[in-house]
Amino acid sequence: MARTSLILHLQLVLFVCSMIVDAEAAAVSYGLKDDYYHNTCPSVESVVSRVVRENVSDPSSPFNLRFAAGLLRLAFHDCFVEMSVSKRGCDASLLLNGPGTGKTAPVSEFVTGFEILDYAKEELEKTCPGVVSCADILQHATRDSVVAVRSSPSSFS
Numbered sequence: 447m448a449r450t451s452l453i454l455h456l457q458l459v460l461f462v463c464s465m466i467v468d469a470e471a472a473a474v475s476y477g478l479k480d481d482y483y484h485n486t487c488p489s490v491e492s493v494v495s496r497v498v499r500e501n502v503s504d505p506s507s508p509f510n511l512r513f514a515a516g517l518l519r520l521a522f523h524d525c526f527v528e529m530s531v532s533k534r535g536c537d538a539s540l541l542l543n544g545p546g547t548g549k550t551a552p553v554s555e556f557v558t559g560f561e562i563l564d565y566a567k568e569e570l571e572k573t574c575p576g577v578v579s580c581a582d583i584l585q586h587a588t589r590d591s592v593v594a595v596r597s598s599p600s601s602f603s
Contacts (some may be wrong), residue, residue, distance in 0.1 A: 502590075520557060524540050533548045567583055
């Protein structure tokens with residue numbers, strides 16, 4: 447039963463990812479660029495990818511699917527669930543520390559992935575201080591985690 451539930455969740459993850467790919471095509475009209483950090487922080491992709499692989503694609507970790515699902519959930523709620531009139535789009539407001547923030551809300555107790563994002567930000571600050579936004583780290587990490595889970599043979603065993 448748990449295996450069936452896991453497969454259904456994975457199918458949902460893949461479906462949402464296909465929607466994200468469709469959204470990438472729309473990004474062109476908004477002036478978004480794949481290589482935005484090419485000059486200011488060229489290592490952003492490799493740093494985030496390494497951090498994600500260390501936490502998500504480790505077959506010995508029972509949490510690899512949970513982390514990937516948690517990151518996808520964070521990205522969804524950050525970008526598609528409008529919490530207030532002033533909130534528009536992906537702003538990483540869920541990642542803010544402190545009382546009364548999304549990160550400290552009671553429901554966040556059940557969300558995984560914050561640790562991965564914090565570690566990725568910490569690593570990026572060593573090479574590119576103050577350059578890469580948390581919203582971009584969230585999107586890169588979410589993409590990389592879904593790819594890592596999809597590529598991992600342990601995901602289906």
